[in-house]
Amino acid sequence: VVYSVLSIAVIALSFRYVMPFFYHSLPAFWSSLLGAAFMILCISPFLRAIVVKKNHSIEFTTLWNDSHVNRGPLVSTIVFRVVLAISFVTFIIANLFEASIGIALGIAVLAVLAMVYSRRLKRHSIFLERRFIQNLRYRDLQAEYMGEKKPAYAGRLLSQDIHLTDYEVPGESAWAGRTLKELNLGRKYDVHVVSILRGMKRINIPGAEERIFPMDKIQVIGTDEQLNLFSREMESVSSVDNGAIENSTMVLKQFVIDADSIFRHHKLRDLGIREQYRCLVVGVERDGNSLMSPDVNAPFEEGDVVWVVGENDNVHQLVNQKNEKVDNK
Numbered sequence: 001v002v003y004s005v006l007s008i009a010v011i012a013l014s015f016r017y018v019m020p021f022f023y024h025s026l027p028a029f030w031s032s033l034l035g036a037a038f039m040i041l042c043i044s045p046f047l048r049a050i051v052v053k054k055n056h057s058i059e060f061t062t063l064w065n066d067s068h069v070n071r072g073p074l075v076s077t078i079v080f081r082v083v084l085a086i087s088f089v090t091f092i093i094a095n096l097f098e099a100s101i102g103i104a105l106g107i108a109v110l111a112v113l114a115m116v117y118s119r120r121l122k123r124h125s126i127f128l129e130r131r132f133i134q135n136l137r138y139r140d141l142q143a144e145y146m147g148e149k150k151p152a153y154a155g156r157l158l159s160q161d162i163h164l165t166d167y168e169v170p171g172e173s174a175w176a177g178r179t180l181k182e183l184n185l186g187r188k189y190d191v192h193v194v195s196i197l198r199g200m201k202r203i204n205i206p207g208a209e210e211r212i213f214p215m216d217k218i219q220v221i222g223t224d225e226q227l228n229l230f231s232r233e234m235e236s237v238s239s240v241d242n243g244a245i246e247n248s249t250m251v252l253k254q255f256v257i258d259a260d261s262i263f264r265h266h267k268l269r270d271l272g273i274r275e276q277y278r279c280l281v282v283g284v285e286r287d288g289n290s291l292m293s294p295d296v297n298a299p300f301e302e303g304d305v306v307w308v309v310g311e312n313d314n315v316h317q318l319v320n321q322k323n324e325k326v327d328n329k
Helices: 002-025 028-052 058-066 068-096 101-117 119-145 153-158 185-189 224-236 242-247 273-277 312-322
Strands: 163-168 192-198 201-204 217-222 250-256 279-285 305-311
Touching: 002 028, 002 068, 028 068, 028 101, 028 119, 068 101, 153 163, 163 224, 185 192, 185 224, 217 224, 250 312, 273 279, 273 312, 279 312, 305 312
Parallel strands: none
Antiparallel strands: 163 217, 192 201, 192 217, 250 305, 279 305
16 A cells, blocks of 8 residues: 555656656657656556565465465455556556557556566665665654653553553652652552653663652553552652742842841841841842842941842741831832
């Protein structure tokens, strides 16, 4: 079927694009002759494959020797393929020349016979077929490498009620950054990590010291029960507590440096606001001037309005330390 489709495509494209060029450049007879030769040469590897493909295969020989009953259908398939190949050549000749169907058929038979017995065409056909299979195989290997396709051995595992399943490590997972030895997945859940897919990189049979990072795709082997348990545990260590979400909300607040402030006359770099309170000073207003970037080497003065940003609890802790009334922004 594939070779027939390719032959039809070559013929259709040739009549659509190549023949108009020949007709425009050459006299009618020579353009038809050159066009016929061009199309027949292009489809000859496909026609030869249609006729002789599988005629000497192990399956064909086994069926032929197994029973005389099989020989009739086998011969019929050979005859059908020969007729199909002859039909393609006949179609080309009949459409390019004003020849009788008998002459066109005779030329087609001779052309197909020449294709079948041509050693050079045989080598060319084998080369094209191997290159096609090689390219197809490469795409399969690439898809398998990238995790887009399951490895070939995954199908063999099904007979043993064992499955290969892909899991993506969420960015918030508690497993992220830990080694396989630390996670000890084999002992806890009886599953085995066979591959880690990280971007364009694939790590097969990862060692115990291999770390799992956020957005890694891991391929895990186990039974249905083991994989279900593993999946539930993976979801549980990846969930985010609602309280953590609320506490991590970032807020912007301001406070005033008064006469009793512990920040008064101290430089920003010496106060450790980022380290102690996990807050960031984003600006300072002084003497009624507009907000300016803080100078880490300039000491705070009485009356300075300090703007800080950070998580809700941390900002409140910092502001309450000053006993100042603050405004939400």
